[in-house]
Amino acid sequence: MPKAYKFATLDSVIEALNQGARISAEDIRPSLRGTWIHVGYYGMGGGYMPDSDSHFYARSRRAIVDSHCDTVRDFDESDRAPAGFRASLMAGGSAYSRDGRTCFETDSITVNDAIGG
Secondary structure, eight states: OOOOOSBOSHHHHHHHHHTTOOOOGGGBOGGGTTOEEEEEEEEESTTOOOOTTSEEEESSHHHHHHHHHHHHHHHHTOSSOOTTHHHHHHTTOEEEOTTSOEEEEEEEEEHHHHTTO
16 A cells, blocks of 8 residues: 655645644655745845744745735835836845835745755
8 A cells, every 4th residue: 555645745745834834754745855846035134034934935936926025015005016026036036125124035945955854
């Protein structure tokens, strides 16, 4: 009988990571361990150290960027993200809120890297 993995889909892995669950590599279907996922970070000022509440995971960079755009609109109390904000993040760079105090970033990592494997 084949082994039943606790995390057999990429969506289940991403959901668990976003909930802050500790995941063991043995609980993830082996074919998922090398899969690339995207992580979004945000924090105050340059050189910030993101804490557990300031990063999240998604299947696509676009999902991360869309979320960052929503967040910066809330921070800036504006209808739009700052000029160049979306383009910079889609290119893998960083972007700042209008007041320059909050930095937003995206990155791509493997599931194995995300679980510390």
